[in-house]
Amino acid sequence: MVPTDDARATHVPVLAERIVEVLAPALAAPGSTYVDGTLGLGGHAALILDACPQARLVGIDRDPAALAVAGERLARFGDRVALFRAVYSELPDVLARAGRRPVQAVLLDLGLSSLQIDRRDRGFAYSVDAPLDMRMDPDSPLTAATIVNTWAAADLARILRVHGEERFAERIADRIVAARADAPFTSSARLVQVIADAIPAAARNTGGHPAKRTFQALRIVVNAELEALAAVLPAALDALAPSGRMAVLAYHSGEDRMVKRAFAAASTDRVPAGVPDVPAAYRAQYTLLTRGAERPGPAEIQANPRAASARLRVIARNPQEVPR
Incomplete structure (x- = not known):
């Protein structure tokens, strides 16, 4: 089912001007390739293609509904656009199929697209009653319903604690297991109520909606997002051409930690600290272009509250390095 115009209207690319600013310098040459590994509704991609008329897009998304909307939005760019239904971890295979390696710029805008949040039947939102689905790819076998109805309490508590940073993970897991003994969970409203009842009254009105962290954890596991x-x-870093740039927008501390560590390792010389003359083979191949994680400003957050948790990190491949 193709999403409505309302779904398109709610799509506001996060840190849009900054993304264009940091990636455009790598896309000035004719035939340069921009990879959008999380294409979504194509908002960032359209801005990049407008700003960089020499660039071509390889767009990747696992969600066929999002690809349909993005295809319509980007149709005006003609053969500059090639779209692929895949998980971004399949990047090497996609680039091989597209014949576009190495690439000059990569963007990963992690988390959910506006389409996935706003389509009630997808089950991502805790504010409306919907089937417990949460799959970005509707053909994937694992759903949120499977997890809450079949996983042991200890496993439920672990994912809520690790992926949701939920303080009351054990209480919530125990209540879920007790409730499903009466009847399996089929939709989100009953699960939201069980979660809220498990959280002490004094804590229910702090830190956002009481089900927010549980739903985040379920979504991350259903879609194997951290894996x-x-x-x-590493695949995207390896695919960058000399002077190529990669930007990642993360919305969850676990994601951001992974990006921070990967970028730090790539931009660090592979010798003990203090070595005065680092041999060329051991020098860092990449340079950080952001100091720490950049965040949206108050004006953007006010206009687009979904941007509030975004963290941007950008890295560049050094000019003298050639990808393997």
Whole structure:
């Protein structure tokens, strides 16, 4: 089902001007390639293609509904656009199929697209009653319903604690297991109520909606998001041409830690600290272009509250390095 115009209207690319600013210098040459590994509704991609008329896009998304919307939005760019249904961890295979390696710029805008949040039948939102699905790829076998109805309490607590940073993970997991003994969970409203009842009353009105962290954890596990991110970071860095640039927008501390560590390792010489003359073979191949993580300003957050948790990190491949 193709999303409505309302879904398109709610799509506001996060840190849009900054993304164009940091990636455009790498896309000035004719035939340069921009990879959008999380294409979504194509907002960032359209801005990049407008700003960089010499660039071509390789767009990747696992969600066929998002690809349909993005295809319409980007149709005006004609053969400058090639779209692929895949998980971004499949980047090497996609680039081989596209014949576009090495690449000059990569963007990963992690988390959910506006389409996934706003389509009630997808089950991502805790504010409306919907099926417990949460799959970005509707053909994937694992759903949120499977997790809450079949996983042991200890496993539920672990993912809520690790991926949701939920203080009351054990209480929530125990309540879920007790409730499903009466009847399996089929939609989000009952799960939200069980979660809220498990959280002490004094804590329910702090830190946002009481189900926010649980739903985040379920979504991350259903879509194997951290496993995919761990696979794509080295692959994307390796695919960059000399002077190529990579930007990542993360919305969850676990994602951002992975990006920070991968970028730090890539931009550090492979010798003990203090060595005065580092041999060329051991010098860092990449340079950080952001100091720490950049955040949206108050004006952007006010206009687009979904941007509030965004963290941007950017890295460049050094000019003298050639990808393997």
